[in-house]
Amino acid sequence: MKEAIIEWKDFSFRYETQQEPTLQGIDLTIYKGEKVLIVGPSGSGKSTLGQCLNGIIPNIYKGQTYGEFLIKGQVAFDMSIYDKSHLVSTVLQDTDGQFIGLSVAEDLAFALENDVTALDEMKGRVYKWAEKLDLLPLLDQRPQDLSGGQKQRVSLAGVLIDESPILLFDEPLANLDPKSGQDIIELIDQIHKEEGTTTLIIEHRLEDVLHRPVDRIVLINDGRILFNGSPDQLLATDLLTQNGIREPLYLTTLRQLGVDLVKEEQLADLDNLSISKGQIQLQTELVKETPALQSLFILEEVSFSYNDRPILKSLHLDIKKGEKIAIVGKNGAGKSTLAKAISSFIQTEGRYLWEKQDIKGDSVAERAERVGYVLQNPNQMISTNMIFDEVALGLCLRGVNEKEIETRVYETLKICGLYEFRNWPISALSFGQKKRVTIASILVLGAEIILLDEPTAGQDQKNYTEIMEFLEELHQKGHTIVMITHDMQLMLDYSDRVLVMVDGELIADTVPASLLSDPELLVKANLKETSIFNLAKKLDVDPLDLTAFYKERREGCKLN
Incomplete structure (x- = not known):
């Protein structure tokens, strides 16, 4: 008993x-x-x-x-x-x-x-x-x-x-x-x-x-x-x-493949599912044009050391206008240090070119008008009690006149879906809404690149979706999105390009589906494959094809 x-x-x-x-x-x-x-x-x-x-x-x-x-x-x-x-x-x-x-x-x-x-x-x-x-x-x-x-x-x-x-x-x-x-x-x-x-x-x-x-x-x-x-x-x-x-990613993928999961008795154990290759129809010839993008922000030979220990090692990075980039790697790989370098929070060796103009001498305030850095926890960024005041703060510190502040803040609040809350206290907002306030305080300064550290860490699916769909909207409006993340599904779902960091070096610059189909690279970066990779092995299909199939189906692209 x-x-x-x-x-x-x-x-x-x-x-x-x-x-x-x-x-x-x-x-x-x-x-x-x-x-x-x-x-x-x-x-x-x-x-x-x-x-x-x-x-x-x-x-x-x-x-x-x-x-x-x-x-x-x-x-x-x-x-x-x-x-x-x-x-x-x-x-x-x-x-x-x-x-x-x-x-x-x-x-x-x-x-x-x-x-x-x-x-x-x-x-x-x-x-x-x-x-x-x-x-x-x-x-x-x-x-x-x-x-x-x-x-x-x-x-x-x-x-x-x-x-x-x-x-x-x-x-x-x-x-x-x-x-x-x-x-x-x-x-x-x-x-x-x-x-x-x-x-x-x-x-x-x-x-x-x-x-x-x-x-x-x-x-x-x-x-x-x-x-x-x-x-x-x-x-x-x-x-x-x-x-x-x-839900587990392999279940979502099986549904996309048209598999009836009701008959399965061991859904929690992928290895014991009775699914076979003959039950699916996987079309892998994908049609999706990728437009040529212009370089926006280039980092050349960027290095940084702390107490004589190299943290960033001769990095070269070309961020193009309108990209959605994920930066991945294990804890301590140098991802957050790279974000600080991009945001001018630390002084490094190397060159920084914004639309071919040298901007290495930017102050933190000047760089913030180009690159907005959003911390993982919005409460660490918030300095005032009211939404309007928080979004207006950066403009006030720059001496912008009151009329222009009001115009720019209202425009930004509308873009961020916060206009109706403009007179609310920040304490009354949800986590996802607070995240929007911190992003609004960056957008109002004119930042073209939005750089986010773990945008959805610790969030349930509702907040996760709210934050990521909002970033998708900003991307559609022309902003370049760069995200540091540990979440392999977020990387797959919401980025078009992935940078892999190991011990202060960029060891790969690829697309999400290719990374997730490369076991050797995943091991080297201390990452792990998604369950789509394990599902592909079980079905005896190419993991790259199945991962690309999932991403294209999710984005609603046509398959030939």
């Missing part, structure tokens, strides 16, 4: 500051040793459920609860946060916010020090988990100096060392490149099997999590559970797309 370890029975929760409950009538039992994925759009209540589990609610965020919530048969909200921490260990989305120690070894030992663990036992457990998670060479390093994947391993070791029976992962893939994300999912699966932990994963990136099996998926929206069952059962429905969750 299965042993219940977590139980919510007709459970509801309302924050003190809100009138309506965030969680409503939750009936959910998690059994000992299960591995459960919790998905839902932004604001669905899934993070609130996790905060109830690890004690942040009600110890930090207060509110009113209804119904029952039990952990190992005990009333959860009667436990102290200290006692609960020995039952539930959490790996946060922001690993930097979780580090305590000055070194990896200190960070791993922190929980044991709090428990006054004997020194010999403490050293033994630190060594055990450092060895298991490949951290022994890093024990003397600062956690903040590590790569994204290494930081996740340190965070995971820091909670595993306490040997809690329940592990909670809050969006563990949010800040990782594709290969590092795949490695973390494999590690979570390994720990789950070896240690027998009860594992809960809260994550938007459903397909990436399903790289390794889960027992169940729980779909939450509007504070209610809409689905609680196996991955195969969920993938056979339309619930994912109806609730703003991106």
Whole structure:
């Protein structure tokens, strides 16, 4: 008989500051040793459920609860946060916010020090988990100096060392490149099997999590559970797309190929699908003219070093007017440094030519009138409280007269779909709307190139689509779009050209379909193939043909 370890029975929760409950009538039992994925759009209540589990609610965020919530048969909200921490260990989305120690070894030992663990036992457990998670060479390093994947391993070791029976992962893939994300999912699966932990994963990136099996998926929206069952059962429905969750790419491609998925029983496992090459009709002779584009911004022999360590190495880049470019590579490849060089945030060696004119001497303000740099988090860019004031700020600082400011701001707000909100406080906007405000504050200065760092990181499908379709509209109006991204599907769907960076060098300048069909290049860049590549292998068709087929079908181009 299965042993219940977590139980919510007709459970509801309302924050003190809100009138309506965030969680409503939750009936959910998690059994000992299960591995459960919790998905839902932004604001669905899934993070609130996790905060109830690890004690942040009600110890930090207060509110009113209804119904029952039990952990190992005990009333959860009667436990102290200290006692609960020995039952539930959490790996946060922001690993930097979780580090305590000055070194990896200190960070791993922190929980044991709090428990006054004997020194010999403490050293033994630190060594055990450092060895298991490949951290022994890093024990003397600062956690903040590590790569994204290494930081996740340190965070995971820091909670595993306490040997809690329940592990909670809050969006563990949010800040990782594709290969590092795949490695973390494999590690979570390994720990789950070896240690027998009860594992809960809260994550938007459903397909990436399903790289390794889960027992169940729980779909939450509007504070209610809409689905609680196996991955195969969920993938056979339309619930994912109806609730703003991106379905696995191979399923979308199979639908484009006209395959009836209703008859399939193992949709979560591509290898076990009964699809064969004879069931599909793949036309690969594509007709799509690519117009010749003019050079807009050229970087020649651009190099940059920090503390005598080369970060950018003799880069040559020709950005053409009207392009949609994706810059990809693992964490630490030099992508963000290249973006700073393009935006004049750092001074480098080399030449910068704008329409053949040398602009290396541009100040940050002058370059911003040509290239607008949009950070990943819009809250880091916002300086005022009101929408109009934020968009007008750059013009005010440049001494533009009041009448021209009003005219230019109103025109830009209309382009960005924000005119009706012009007198609203920014705090009242959604994440996607805030992103539009930051882009508007760039467009109003006349920027022709829009450069975005991870434009959709951590966003559900609704916000993802809103942001990317808005960028498509700006592209149609003549803007050049350059995006730094870890999202291989975003690269495939929304770019025409991809630049691949490895250790400060541009090692490839190609089109998305070609990159995703080149296993050797993907490995070299620490990227990973999409599931279209694996589907092509299963169907015994050319991965390049199938990837191009998907992209052309998505864009509505005619196939001959």
